[in-house]
Amino acid sequence: MLNYIDCSKEKLLEEKALLEKTYEGYVSQHLKLDMSRGKPAGTQLDLNNDILKSLDTYITKEGLDARNYGVLDGIPEAKKLFSDLLGIREEQIIIGGNSSLNLMYDTFVRLFLFGTRGNTPWCKLDKVKFLCPSPGYDRHFAICEDLGIEMITVPMHEEGPDMDYVESLVKEDDSIKGIWCVPLYSNPQGVCYSDETVERLAKMETAAKDFRIFWDNAYGVHHIYEEKQLKDIFEVAKVFNHEDRVYYFFSTSKITFPGAGVALMAASDANIAEIKKHMGVQTIGHDKLNQLRTVHYFKDADGIRRHMKKLGDELRPKFDIVLTTLEKELAGTGLLSWTKPNGGYFVAVDTLEGCAKETVALAKKAGVTLTGAGATFPYGNDPKDQNIRLAPSYPTLEELKVAIELFCVCVKLAGVNKLLAE
Amino acid sequence: MLNYIDCSKEKLLEEKALLEKTYEGYVSQHLKLDMSRGKPAGTQLDLNNDILKSLDTYITKEGLDARNYGVLDGIPEAKKLFSDLLGIREEQIIIGGNSSLNLMYDTFVRLFLFGTRGNTPWCKLDKVKFLCPSPGYDRHFAICEDLGIEMITVPMHEEGPDMDYVESLVKEDDSIKGIWCVPLYSNPQGVCYSDETVERLAKMETAAKDFRIFWDNAYGVHHIYEEKQLKDIFEVAKVFNHEDRVYYFFSTSKITFPGAGVALMAASDANIAEIKKHMGVQTIGHDKLNQLRTVHYFKDADGIRRHMKKLGDELRPKFDIVLTTLEKELAGTGLLSWTKPNGGYFVAVDTLEGCAKETVALAKKAGVTLTGAGATFPYGNDPKDQNIRLAPSYPTLEELKVAIELFCVCVKLAGVNKLLAE
Numbered sequence: 027m028l029n030y031i032d033c034s035k036e037k038l039l040e041e042k043a044l045l046e047k048t049y050e051g052y053v054s055q056h057l058k059l060d061m062s063r064g065k066p067a068g069t070q071l072d073l074n075n076d077i078l079k080s081l082d083t084y085i086t087k088e089g090l091d092a093r094n095y096g097v098l099d100g101i102p103e104a105k106k107l108f109s110d111l112l113g114i115r116e117e118q119i120i121i122g123g124n125s126s127l128n129l130m131y132d133t134f135v136r137l138f139l140f141g142t143r144g145n146t147p148w149c150k151l152d153k154v155k156f157l158c159p160s161p162g163y164d165r166h167f168a169i170c171e172d173l174g175i176e177m178i179t180v181p182m183h184e185e186g187p188d189m190d191y192v193e194s195l196v197k198e199d200d201s202i203k204g205i206w207c208v209p210l211y212s213n214p215q216g217v218c219y220s221d222e223t224v225e226r227l228a229k230m231e232t233a234a235k236d237f238r239i240f241w242d243n244a245y246g247v248h249h250i251y252e253e254k255q256l257k258d259i260f261e262v263a264k265v266f267n268h269e270d271r272v273y274y275f276f277s278t279s280k281i282t283f284p285g286a287g288v289a290l291m292a293a294s295d296a297n298i299a300e301i302k303k304h305m306g307v308q309t310i311g312h313d314k315l316n317q318l319r320t321v322h323y324f325k326d327a328d329g330i331r332r333h334m335k336k337l338g339d340e341l342r343p344k345f346d347i348v349l350t351t352l353e354k355e356l357a358g359t360g361l362l363s364w365t366k367p368n369g370g371y372f373v374a375v376d377t378l379e380g381c382a383k384e385t386v387a388l389a390k391k392a393g394v395t396l397t398g399a400g401a402t403f404p405y406g407n408d409p410k411d412q413n414i415r416l417a418p419s420y421p422t423l424e425e426l427k428v429a430i431e432l433f434c435v436c437v438k439l440a441g442v443n444k445l446l447a448e
Numbered sequence: 449m450l451n452y453i454d455c456s457k458e459k460l461l462e463e464k465a466l467l468e469k470t471y472e473g474y475v476s477q478h479l480k481l482d483m484s485r486g487k488p489a490g491t492q493l494d495l496n497n498d499i500l501k502s503l504d505t506y507i508t509k510e511g512l513d514a515r516n517y518g519v520l521d522g523i524p525e526a527k528k529l530f531s532d533l534l535g536i537r538e539e540q541i542i543i544g545g546n547s548s549l550n551l552m553y554d555t556f557v558r559l560f561l562f563g564t565r566g567n568t569p570w571c572k573l574d575k576v577k578f579l580c581p582s583p584g585y586d587r588h589f590a591i592c593e594d595l596g597i598e599m600i601t602v603p604m605h606e607e608g609p610d611m612d613y614v615e616s617l618v619k620e621d622d623s624i625k626g627i628w629c630v631p632l633y634s635n636p637q638g639v640c641y642s643d644e645t646v647e648r649l650a651k652m653e654t655a656a657k658d659f660r661i662f663w664d665n666a667y668g669v670h671h672i673y674e675e676k677q678l679k680d681i682f683e684v685a686k687v688f689n690h691e692d693r694v695y696y697f698f699s700t701s702k703i704t705f706p707g708a709g710v711a712l713m714a715a716s717d718a719n720i721a722e723i724k725k726h727m728g729v730q731t732i733g734h735d736k737l738n739q740l741r742t743v744h745y746f747k748d749a750d751g752i753r754r755h756m757k758k759l760g761d762e763l764r765p766k767f768d769i770v771l772t773t774l775e776k777e778l779a780g781t782g783l784l785s786w787t788k789p790n791g792g793y794f795v796a797v798d799t800l801e802g803c804a805k806e807t808v809a810l811a812k813k814a815g816v817t818l819t820g821a822g823a824t825f826p827y828g829n830d831p832k833d834q835n836i837r838l839a840p841s842y843p844t845l846e847e848l849k850v851a852i853e854l855f856c857v858c859v860k861l862a863g864v865n866k867l868l869a870e
Contacts, residue, residue, distance in 0.1 A: 063517065065516060065517050065518075066516065068513060068516075071513070071515045071516060074515075075506075078503055078506070078737070081500055084497075084500070091490060091493070092707055092708075093493045093496075093706070093708065094487060094488065094490075094705070095485065095487050095701075095706040095707060096487075096707070097707075123546070123734070123735070124545070124734065124735045125731045125732060125733075125734075127731055127732060128730055128731040131729065131730040131731070132730075135557050135561065138561060139557065139560060139561070139571065139595065147571075149560075149561065149569075149571040149572075150571075165729075165732075168729045169729055169730075171729075172726060172729040173561065279517075283515040283516070283737065284515070284516050284732070285514055285515055285516055285517060285733060285736045285737060286514075286515065286735045286736065286737040286738065304594060307553065307587075307590045307591055307593075307594040308549070308550055308553040308554075308591075309547045309549055309550040309553070310547060310549060310587075311707060312545070312546065312547075313545070313546045313707065313708045313735065313738065314707045314708065315500070315705065315707060315708040316708065316735065316738070
């Protein structure tokens with residue numbers, strides 16, 4: 027493989043000419059592919075269609091009519107299903123509507139309007155800051171931006187956020203009120219938080235008494251290669267008397283249907299009581315028929331685990347294509363670095379500094395829409411302009427193959443342009 | 449019929465003895481009936497069971513896969529259905545989750561956190577007041593209480609809120625930020641706002657530039673006797689350039705299933721754009737399969753109208769029992785006043801002053817749970833302690849007959865006790 031970094035200017039010009047020709051070949055194909063979001067393919071959703079007919083009865087095991095009003099925090103059998111799956115006590119769980127993002131947003135809203143555990147409501151503070159391990163999830167960052175929260179970028183390492191940095195920040199600054207975490211198969215890098223990272227997050231001293239960890243376990247059962255395990259943060263937090271620090275989120279959006287799944291949050295008993303006080307004013311209850319549908323479909327936690335193996339089988343060939351194509355086209359070129367995720371929905375890559383935007387723009391011009399460069403950083407601003415999130419789930423295998431081959435050409439072309447400009 | 453007001457003390461004592469005997473007869477029956485909430489009966493919900501099998505396809509008319517992510521504000525065919533039903537432009541409509549209460553709460557949240565149309569966010573103000581026509585809906589008042597909004601009670605008349613009083617208040621006080629309205633078959637009295645009331649609400653000058661009408665048209669198509677029509681408030685508001693004043697809410701909670709219906713809100717184009725900006729951060733979208741289920745089930749607005757006739761037929765005998773029993777037992781006694789609603793879910797009655805709590809307590813002791821006395825007023829405080837909301841929908845006809853007969857005994861007993869104490 028040609029290492030472009032070491033090439034002479036002449037060689038680079040020669041390569042540029044070849045790459046431009048190849049690139050024009052793609053442009054002339056008039057591709058129209060969308061790889062911008064972590065959106066399941068129709069074929070993946072088809073695996074779930076039986077859930078639409080799964081509702082055997084609208085009466086819960088406890089004899090409750092799920093069609094009618096009542097039950098603010100979810101029907102008991104849905105709580106049990108997710109309790110068994112995630113190892114969280116049923117009493118700690120609130121089942122929401124179809125969107126865990128909505129639960130996260132509303133949790134912020136309560137912190138802003140009411141504060142938590144007697145602390146000042148965040149809307150009354152001059153400044154609220156949040157730690158944003160990055161690359162991260164753009165919709166998390168969008169919530170902060172919407173609420174006027176100042177985002178502090180924290181580097182991500184192999185075992186999670188840079189904990190030395192996190193600890194040093196939260197110890198000193200009481201306006202830092204929390205941190206975003208996607209602890210298993212993180213979006214976009216697929217990083218799995220090590221036990222030590224989980225422990226340090228649970229244990230660390232924070233200047234803010236109302237410091238909160240938004241623990242978005244979106245990919246908690248979304249294994250593709252190895253099955254990674256996540257340390258129970260509630261258990262560790264309890265040891266340090268920091269149970270109130272953790273808000274845990276999960277959903278079936280990427281298990282059943284993104285548009286019609288079931289979301290949940292979990293927290294300490296004190297937090298749950300506080301949340302329910304306001305949630306009980308906000309709504310009489312979420313869609314219990316959909317909760318029941320989900321329970322009837324999976325039967326039990328093992329039912330979900332078996333289902334996730336099928337989804338893994340569906341997604342693995344797509345990840346294989348991305349990873350083998352990157353390996354084949356870019357390993358040793360010096361133009362791209364990436365790590366193989368073991369689960370989740372994405373492959374994150376780093377181009378040469380200053381090349382992400384151009385790479386994405388080149389792909390776009392050739393008809394392949396990638397996640398916008400910068401989207402994985404607070405304010406859409408990747409300071410080194412090098413991170414790109416690849417979302418292999420939506421295209422077909424054939425489409426994906428073409429898209430990733432084109433992507434590699436774009437990476438090379440942008441890289442060569444950059445090297446020539448130096 | 450005995451007019452208790454004119455009775456001698458001796459006669460009252462005689463009546464009291466008789467009533468107590470009758471009352472004890474009910475107590476010994478060990479009744480267990482819940483008439484506390486406007487909850488449909490199972491038999492009413494059974495009329496909708498086909499909606500559970502109504503989903504012919506998960507692809508919308510526009511070719512969108514409703515199982516997947518996307519479409520923040522509702523699928524077009526759901527917007528069209530409700531647009532046709534309610535006479536609101538599709539562009540003005542946002543389809544939400546299963547709860548219009550949730551849409552109302554979230555609308556308040558946005559006003560508190562972001563303000564509207566460039567005005568100061570309400571959380572930054574020292575004082576926010578809201579007009580609460582009363583008797584009214586306890587869950588509306590609960591939202592105000594949760595958010596620390598000072599509630600001002602406004603008397604309800606036959607044509608809606610006391611508009612002279614409303615106009616005089618809002619003209620002077622810019623901390624009065626809005627008013628709650630259930631304009632058709634109001635909860636609990638079944639009042640239908642007259643054209644003049646709607647016009648005055650839309651037209652009136654308000655000191656607050658960001659004055660908002662929360663127009664909760666919960667019973668907009670819930671006719672039982674006569675079909676009352678409601679003047680289009682958007683149309684009138686437009687004339688006076690006050691279109692941004694109105695937030696309109698509706699849901700199918702009492703059309704299909706309370707636990708799994710579809711809610712919507714409607715507003716001016718400028719308001720909708722403002723709402724979507726924040727809502728798009730809060731969620732990727734609501735449950736589109738349930739929207740599609742609703743559309744497939746009803747087909748069109750006439751489908752809903754036909755269905756509402758069936759629901760009216762189901763509810764009418766229950767309202768008949770309440771109204772004929774009240775008439776038979778209490779007309780001319782001077783102990784209770786009420787008006788016949790033409791639709792909605794409730795019959796509201798007024799006891800003698802100071803008798804509502806005792807009446808409800810007596811019924812409770814005999815096994816019939818009514819809506820708590822006071823619940824229909826801000827802070828749960830009915831200054832005259834006389835209003836009681838009767839919710840006839842949930843019990844069976846037989847249960848309801850017994851419950852209302854008992855209720856009449858309780859009204860009389862509480863009334864006689866009061867007259868004797870004078």
